[in-house]
Amino acid sequence: MATAQGMSGIDVRAVTHELCARLPLWIDKIYQFETRTLGIRLNGENHAKYLLLIEAGRRVHLVKNFPAPPKNPPQFAMLLRKYLSGGKVLAIRQHGLERVLIFDIGKGPLTYRLIIELFDEGNVILTDESYRIIKPLRHHRFKDRDVVPDAIYTMSGTDPTGSLENLAATLAGDGRDLVRALAIAGMLGGTYAEYVCRTAGIDKSTPASNADPKAVYAAIRALFDLVQHTGRPVVSATSCEPVVLATGAESIPDDKNQFAGFSEALEAFYPMTKAEKVRVASKPKLSQEERIHKYQETAIKKFDEKIKKTQEIVAAIYENYQFVAQVISSLDAASKRLSWQEIEHHLCDTSTTDTKRIVAFYPDEAAVEIDIGKKMKIFVHDSVEQNAGRYYDVIKKFRKKKEGALAAMKTVKPKKKMIRHDIIPMKKLWYHRFRWFVTSDGIVVLGGRDASQNEELVKKYMTGGDLFVHADVHGASVVIVKGKTEKMDEVAQFAASYSGAWRSGHFSADVYSAQPNQVSKTPQAGEFITRGSFIVRGERTYYRDVPVAVGIGLVLEPQATVIGGPPAVIRSRTKAFAELKPGQYEPNDVAKKVLRLLRQSITPDEEKLLKGILNTDTVAAFVPPGGSDISGTP
Structure with missing residues (x-):
């Protein structure tokens, strides 16, 4: 079932069937409304018009209206128009039960594939017929695959639910009970896995290797048939389902509302994107x-x-x-x-x-x-x-x-009772494992948590357009500014606060900056450089007597997360906020005190929804090393 976080594999199957029923289709025009939100205008037979909305990493479905497109189309939208506009959609398919939707599009003698990823951060990828990537919306390099131009787009091999043989092999090699094996290895999710167990007449706690694969496979095919051909899409406060699974129930449960099509249900369920909100700003909410x-x-x-x-x-x-x-x-x-x-x-x-x-x-x-x-x-x-x-x-x-x-x-x-259900967790980005914040003018700033991360930032992530920043004290985070910023006072305070100055109880420190080509790991003859340390040669730009202080706060919109950094920056972006200065309390105690302070500003219902976001670990990630006091508290 679809939730605020995104669609499941079963939801993608339902949408795929809905789209395939409208074939043949032709690509008319392609839009990009936000960083990861696109729209495709499709033409069908008998002058039919369809609008497909894509929010990478979250959802894909037909809508009645698009948001107002930007005056100047982004580069990725223009590239897709160049390759795909006027092309005929030859096929629409899902890769197994994965959250991946693939459009095969013919244009002249060539065939292109538009791949929509709805898992993790999501992506939209244009490839040629042999899956060689022409251009992705987002470039990524993973351990086992690259999503960059000229790389071959790869997908997982075996579809566990694709055939009886595949399912039998999956169950035989799984050491979990049946319901968990179906939910995880079979990619059905908990709700549908339990339904399959009931339909097959097998206790869900039965070891997967002991279950009858024929009965399970028949139940899975029955579920797919139900979702594709007998769907009764419904929307509740927390989910959107392509079909009602209550066995034998002819009526819709009281807390659910029925729709004629799954796309209509998804459009009613999902909150509007920023671009949609702009379009209807003048209309009553x-x-x-x-x-x-x-x-x-x-x-x-x-x-x-x-x-x-x-x-x-x-x-x-x-x-x-x-x-x-x-x-x-x-x-x-x-x-x-x-x-x-x-x-x-x-x-x-x-x-x-x-x-x-x-x-x-x-x-x-x-x-x-x-x-x-x-x-x-x-x-x-x-x-x-x-x-x-x-x-x-x-x-x-x-x-x-x-x-x-x-x-x-x-x-x-x-x-x-009104309960917030629009709290969407911020997805993990690659730099979240470092110390980080975003300046008032939108530049990402990274800091190492230890010597190992200091080495990694300089050797792997510092490029020619960056800026190297460091507190002029022993034992400090290496700070990398990923771009040009006019807010160097914020960067300097970030570098001063996560340094030995805090641990020593000082309330200010000197900070300097240098260009990447001034930073070296090569010592002079007779010198030794410890791990996490570097030699900076040439002139430096100094920032004197920078005050040390750290703000930690809770953000709810557009995505919920805990952030930390210069107090002035954090205070302006958060619903709940605490300011730290050098003091007497140990980091673990400070994290617990800050957590209690942040929780006081939210409702019990919001606290339940934020259970995985607002906790001691997420707060402790931004507490400086050494003793601290919380400003305004005893």
Whole structure:
């Protein structure tokens, strides 16, 4: 099921099926609204238009409207337009049950692949037919693969749920119980893994290697069929599900709202991106309940239109009863002695008023489409009444859907206590394992936690456009400024605070900066350089008597995390804040005191949602070495 953090593999399967049902499609125009949010305008048959929203690492689904695009399209959007605009979508597929969606797009004699990753930080990657990367949205180098231009895009091999043999091998080699094996190795997740166990009639605590793979595989295929063909998408306060899994339940649970399609449900569930908020800034803000109510009204209107259209088709059948009966009789007899290709060829050569009313052939269904004021499909092996009955069934189906939607709208649900569910944890970035902060003008500043990290920052991450900063005392963090900043007072305070000056109880320190080419690990003859230390040659820029102080705070929007650094910077960005200065309390005690202080500014409900974000470890990561006092507290 989809949560605020993103979609699951089952959700991707449901969206994939929804998109495939609209093929063939053609790429019209591509937009990029934010750093990781893109949109693709798609054209379908019969002048159909679709809008696909992609938020890398989180979601992909159709929407009714796009945010307003930027005046100047970003470079990545322009590159995708160059390669893909006007191309035909040949296939849309998911890689196993992974959160990876792949579009095969043909343009002229060439085929391209647009790969959408919804796991971790996410990515959108354009490759050629052989999976050689042309350009990714985000460049990455991992231990086992590179996502950079000219590298080959690689994916995991075996799909555990792809065949009975694969599943049997996966279960046989898994030492966990069945539900955990399916949830983790099978990539089903906990909710769907438990459902598969129930459907297969196997206790979930059964060792995976002892479970009957045939029964499990049949249950998995039944789940996939349910998600793809019998879906009843619902939205609750905390999740969006492509199908209701309550066995035998015909009604929607009280805390859930039903939608006609999964994309509609996902659009109602996910909060707007920044770009969407800008687009609707002048419009009144709707609550989630109001948005759901609006979608239900739209669905009812569509049901009425479908019912009216189908009723008109039934009326046209009986108004033209003799012609319809003649078409059925003639084609039924002809199909017994001629192929459908021969029938179509014969009728195309016969230019009569009646034959011209036959506008399309469907050999695989033994049916034709006729135009008698209304276009309709007629099955030639059924009677006139049986053909009309097919359309009556459609009317009954949509009347039932309309009744369900009306009942849901009339249901008065008890108002629940307002709880925040829009708290989204900040995803781990590569530099979060160092000390770090972002200056007021948006430049990332990194600091080593120990000698090993000092070595790593200089040798691996310091480049020509950076700045080397260090407190002029023994035992200090190496600080690297990743770009040009006008806020060197903030950088200097960061370097002074995470140095031996704090440990010695000093309230200020001198700090200097130098260019990367001035920093060396090569000593003079007879000298020795310890690990984590460097020689700086040439002129330095000094910052005298820099005050030492550290701010630690809690950020909730747009993503929740604990941050630390110069107090003035941290205070302006956080909901809850504490300021540290050299003092008497040990780092562990200080971390606990700060944690209690931050928790006082949030509600109990927010505290539950922040359990994995706001804790002693995340706070302690920003506490300087040595004793500290918390400003304003005893």
